[in-house]
Amino acid sequence: MKTGPLWLSGPMVRSMMRKHKVTIAGLAAKFNLTQKRIREVRTQGVTGFLAREWTFMITGQWPA
Numbered sequence: 001m002k003t004g005p006l007w008l009s010g011p012m013v014r015s016m017m018r019k020h021k022v023t024i025a026g027l028a029a030k031f032n033l034t035q036k037r038i039r040e041v042r043t044q045g046v047t048g049f050l051a052r053e054w055t056f057m058i059t060g061q062w063p064a
Contacts, residue, residue, distance in 0.1 A: 008054060009045040016058045017042070031057055 008016075017027075024042075028035045046054055055063045 006049075006051055007045070007047050008051040010041070010043045013045060013054060013058070014042050016055070020058055020060075022058050027057060 017023075024035050024038045027033065027038055041054060045051075052063055055061075
């Protein structure tokens with residue numbers, strides 16, 4: 001599996017959400033996103049700055 005600071009796969013996003021006990025509904029409400037968008041990212045993943053932003057939204061800390 002490809003990993004790095006500028007890349008998050010769908011399974012990595014799902015795993016992080018489980019580890020930090022973040023739900024789809026909770027993330028949607030907190031950051032004003034649609035649940036459809038969250039499911040999309042959980043399936044497809046994200047790259048670039050979005051990967052860093054999603055890491056922050058899930059963990060509450062910016063990646064180093």
